Amino acid sequence: MIGRLRRDAGQAFPIYVVMVAGLLFLVFAFFAVGKAAALRNGAQGAADAAALAAARQAREEFQAGFLASLPEDLLDAYLRAHPVGGCSAASGLASANQAELVSCIPMPGGYEDRIKVKVRGNKPVDSSVLPGSEKTKAEAEATAVIKFRCSWTSVDYNNDSIRDMFFFTCGKDFLQIAPASPPPWSTVSRILYDVHLVDN
Template sequence: MIGRSRRDAGQAFPIYVVMVAGLLFLVFAFFAVGKAAALRNGAQGAADAAALAAANEMRRNYEKGFLASLPEDLLSQYLQRHPTIGCIAAEGLASANQADFVDCRETLGGRRDRVTVDVEGRKTVDSSVLPGSENTRAKAKATAEVEFLCDWTSVDLNDDSIRDVFYFTCEDGFLEIRPSSPPPWDQVSKILYDVHLVDN
């Protein structure tokens, strides 16, 4: 009887070892998956920040071209075709969020210009249960849009008193701009243009 108990215990021990090893593997696997998800979220946050920074830089650079494009016929042409310089701001924001800048693309869209940024996280998953994870880094992409929010308001251009004043109806209210003495662009541009993330 005692001999059988010892044999049963001896046979059960390898099973316990396998079960414990399996549980440990699952724990490490769940940890690796959780770490990978966290790194992916971090990379996405870096991509979002970089895309928004690039879009805001684009909006800042619109000032001279926008003011020079008035009146309406030239403004319409300007909205369809103008230089966009925003990607230079994306690299710094990606780095500040522990990611490496990979690529940036700007696309003109008339009243909606877009910038898409690709980044790669700096930390690796590096899990012993996931082969190759020591070189695996999270990648993410984000797109931000600069949307023109206003419509031209017609005025009598024969009236000399308003010859140099241009009027717009915007989502946030009425706006007038005098190119010879324009209001601060950092204030006006936020009424003229909205910056936001969009789905890729």
């Protein structure tokens, strides 16, 4: 009887070993998946920050063209054709969030410009249970919009075909801009242009 129990125990031991090995594999696999998800979330956060930084920089860069267009009453043409920049700011924010900027694509659209960025995280998944993961890094994309949010009119007080004052209605905000003495761009740019993320 004792001999049979020993034989049964001896036969069960390999099964226990396989079960323990299987459980350990599942633990490592879940850990790897969790790490990959965390890295993906981190990359998405970096992409969002980079896209917003690019859009905000682009908004600051609108100043010269925006104000230069006012005296000639070419504001509509400017708003439809102005260039979109900002990619240097995107690179800096990606780096600050443990990622590198893979691409930054400005997409001018007149009254609603877009900047689409793609980033890659600096840290690989690097899991022993996922072949090739030592070189696999999370990637993410984000798109930010710079949108002109106002309606406007202008006045020529001297009847000399030169617009002396521009009036902007931007939701609940109202602005007056005289081309001869424009206000600080930092004061008005956030009223004239809204910056936000959109779905890719």
